[in-house]
Amino acid sequence: MADPVSVKRRALPDGGGLSSDMIRRYGLILILLLAVIVLSIVSDTFLTFTNIMNVLRQVSINGILAVGMTLVILTGGIDLSIGSLMAVSAVVAASIVSESPSAAVVALIAGMLASGVLGGVSGTMSSRLNVAPFVATLAMMTIARGIALIYTNGRPIVVDSAAFKFLGQGYLGPVPFPVVVFVLVTALVGIVLYMTKFGRYIFAVGGNENAARISGIRVGRVKIGVYVINGVLSGLAGALLASRISSGQPNSGLGYELDAIAAVVIGGTSLFGGRGSLLGTIVGVLIIGVINNGLNLLDVSSYWQQIIKGVIIAGAVILDQRAKKN
Amino acid sequence: MTTTALRMTGISKAYHGVKALDKVTLEVRPGEVHALMGENGAGKSTLVKILTGLVKPDEGEIEYYGKPVRIDGPQAALDLGIAMIHQELNPIPEMTVAENLFLGREPTRGPFLNRRELRRRTRELLAEFGFPLDPDEKVGKLSVARKQMLEIIKAVSYNAKLIIMDEPTSALSDGEVKTLFQTIASLKGKGVPVIYISHRMEEIFSMTDRVTVLRDGQYIGSKPTGELDPDRLISMMVGRPLEAIYPKETVSPGEVAFEAAGLTRRSVFENVSFQVRRGEILGIAGLMGAGRSEVARAIFGIDRLDEGEVKIGGSPVAIRHPADAIRHGIALVTEDRKELGLVLCRSIQENMTMASLPLSERKAFLSRSEESRVVDELAGRIRVKMRDPKQLVQYLSGGNQQKVVLAKWLLTRPKVLILDEPTRGIDVGAKAEIYRMMSNLAKEGMAIIMISSELPEVLGMSDRVLVMGQGRIRGEFQGGQITQEQILACAVGGERDG
Numbered sequence: 001m002a003d004p005v006s007v008k009r010r011a012l013p014d015g016g017g018l019s020s021d022m023i024r025r026y027g028l029i030l031i032l033l034l035a036v037i038v039l040s041i042v043s044d045t046f047l048t049f050t051n052i053m054n055v056l057r058q059v060s061i062n063g064i065l066a067v068g069m070t071l072v073i074l075t076g077g078i079d080l081s082i083g084s085l086m087a088v089s090a091v092v093a094a095s096i097v098s099e100s101p102s103a104a105v106v107a108l109i110a111g112m113l114a115s116g117v118l119g120g121v122s123g124t125m126s127s128r129l130n131v132a133p134f135v136a137t138l139a140m141m142t143i144a145r146g147i148a149l150i151y152t153n154g155r156p157i158v159v160d161s162a163a164f165k166f167l168g169q170g171y172l173g174p175v176p177f178p179v180v181v182f183v184l185v186t187a188l189v190g191i192v193l194y195m196t197k198f199g200r201y202i203f204a205v206g207g208n209e210n211a212a213r214i215s216g217i218r219v220g221r222v223k224i225g226v227y228v229i230n231g232v233l234s235g236l237a238g239a240l241l242a243s244r245i246s247s248g249q250p251n252s253g254l255g256y257e258l259d260a261i262a263a264v265v266i267g268g269t270s271l272f273g274g275r276g277s278l279l280g281t282i283v284g285v286l287i288i289g290v291i292n293n294g295l296n297l298l299d300v301s302s303y304w305q306q307i308i309k310g311v312i313i314a315g316a317v318i319l320d321q322r323a324k325k326n
Numbered sequence: 327m328t329t330t331a332l333r334m335t336g337i338s339k340a341y342h343g344v345k346a347l348d349k350v351t352l353e354v355r356p357g358e359v360h361a362l363m364g365e366n367g368a369g370k371s372t373l374v375k376i377l378t379g380l381v382k383p384d385e386g387e388i389e390y391y392g393k394p395v396r397i398d399g400p401q402a403a404l405d406l407g408i409a410m411i412h413q414e415l416n417p418i419p420e421m422t423v424a425e426n427l428f429l430g431r432e433p434t435r436g437p438f439l440n441r442r443e444l445r446r447r448t449r450e451l452l453a454e455f456g457f458p459l460d461p462d463e464k465v466g467k468l469s470v471a472r473k474q475m476l477e478i479i480k481a482v483s484y485n486a487k488l489i490i491m492d493e494p495t496s497a498l499s500d501g502e503v504k505t506l507f508q509t510i511a512s513l514k515g516k517g518v519p520v521i522y523i524s525h526r527m528e529e530i531f532s533m534t535d536r537v538t539v540l541r542d543g544q545y546i547g548s549k550p551t552g553e554l555d556p557d558r559l560i561s562m563m564v565g566r567p568l569e570a571i572y573p574k575e576t577v578s579p580g581e582v583a584f585e586a587a588g589l590t591r592r593s594v595f596e597n598v599s600f601q602v603r604r605g606e607i608l609g610i611a612g613l614m615g616a617g618r619s620e621v622a623r624a625i626f627g628i629d630r631l632d633e634g635e636v637k638i639g640g641s642p643v644a645i646r647h648p649a650d651a652i653r654h655g656i657a658l659v660t661e662d663r664k665e666l667g668l669v670l671c672r673s674i675q676e677n678m679t680m681a682s683l684p685l686s687e688r689k690a691f692l693s694r695s696e697e698s699r700v701v702d703e704l705a706g707r708i709r710v711k712m713r714d715p716k717q718l719v720q721y722l723s724g725g726n727q728q729k730v731v732l733a734k735w736l737l738t739r740p741k742v743l744i745l746d747e748p749t750r751g752i753d754v755g756a757k758a759e760i761y762r763m764m765s766n767l768a769k770e771g772m773a774i775i776m777i778s779s780e781l782p783e784v785l786g787m788s789d790r791v792l793v794m795g796q797g798r799i800r801g802e803f804q805g806g807q808i809t810q811e812q813i814l815a816c817a818v819g820g821e822r823d824g
Contacts, residue, residue, distance in 0.1 A: 195691055197691070204669050
């Protein structure tokens, strides 16, 4: 019955959601640029090569997590367990290299596999057993943490493997290795999201699960798939962290899920699923990173930093809502 | 004493240059049931939205019980005593009848709820209408008709002086319709006029006193119902003879393309068997809740079948997921396009290719060029009005959205096309185009199953008609000389109240 209204929308010269997406996307980039400009004026050190590499290294772990989280949120889900999955991967990888220091790659893969499996369990719970993703991954958050603690008896595992340490501490030319990993992960996930059928299904499932199912898409498989990918990427991030601090800590990764979710949300991806972009998430990651770095350079206390970050998250979502209304 | 309750004159409303209403008149007298008729897109809902304050008219006057009024917003409409009984009712299911009736204005004693008073007043209200409702019954347990009753009583208890009902019987069983009509009769007794929107001819002729007809935003006329008959009313609404809308060509049907044998889903439908031949359009008629959509869902693998078999081209196929159905050449245009048919927040292109993507030979990667070629070709063939295939589907009109759904299914190259209410909520022009498309597809040898509650559509498009009622097939008619009355009698026949 709402035909006249729709006719109106169709007749609008520029009423498409695409353009509002663009505005939002460029709006975000403008915010990032603004932050960069302001910080390079008020701080001498900000716009130096060393500091920029420093920022990139600092954001790389959250970046890898946020990329995985983007896939999950695009399906309309959420994963609260990634911090704990990082810990599982960290202790698994650390335990392997503490036995055989040269087996860095094996350790990394084992860590990623372990957290990938746990991600798959969350995905199965939410898609096959109809547990809300929030609840399923909340459960996994404590289960995985428990696994990491049991596995290590609650004690950190010291890493003394040069090969493994390279992951988090090494450089490829002037570029820190975690940054290289972050870039590769982003490119890979970008290909999956935008160039494969699976990527298309992710948007469809998040946009309207029922319509996707009726179109013949195996919704359950898609969901489990994104939780597995997210788990694997959390494992990668966890191993990088263990390598960076030369130790597999069962308590590592605490609270990391929040920064990842924040980056995705700042990046304009809808928590209801179906709408959003990987580029948005990357910009979100960089905004958080640049602002953290800037506030550190300006000697703002970490207490204030938390408040500022919260304000930015809220502001981004308010902007997002506005853009949706127009 | 005024002789008119409501007089709207010269009402116009345009949405960005498109006239939804053009100098429309509506006059409603106290105590009358006034039918507002017109095809979808005729402007009924815009007119109602103006009355309920959701939309402001560009020009025109509204006179309400003798006084000129302006309805600036929903609150203004409520203050005037204009109440709309919605198609989808939204009482709070976990609250009781009494709590719902007095929601937001509960009788209190000091800071506390006064339950005794609440119950007493509820009983009083119910008695006024002579309704046997229990004030302490949870609303969620009431039938739809009783929920409607409750809404109407609620409206009247807010001193409603004009009640608007939009398709109130669409979800009601026959027995329930009777209850609703009693409610309307008691409103008449109180002098409260009702604006009644319905597509069902029998209701218009048995219930209403006068009819106003709109067509394409124009006021066509008002007449006492007694001076009209269904044919004259339809030609007022449509403005042209029916044949022009239904371009059905007779095709000599080929071999059996699809067969359902003894389909049963317990307590939903039972022993449903039928065949469809290539080139044939099989209409499935029946009342709302007859189990027609449910049969389609089960055939398509959305819901489980308890018993029965689906055969494609003579051989039985196992369908456990829509993906299986699609692979076997079945397509389903669902009744609810927004909930089940489309991913509204994605583009036309993505929606169109969604169902054929799993079938494509390429294993993992998309082929953008292939995709846009297919989409351009199809969008041209079925004439989707769009600026760009990347446009989001949510900004299309209902008719164009429905064409996108159709395109999506045609891309799967189906042998059997199931259409569930294919023209619900779309304008006359798009309707005619969809009919033409159906006719062409049948001519090309597709087997088409059309579930529809619009009898003219069923009669105009089907080669053969099945009538379902209460989950069973009640009868079968060969096209040609079927009448609406026959189908209705069959759909209703043997249905007992409650």
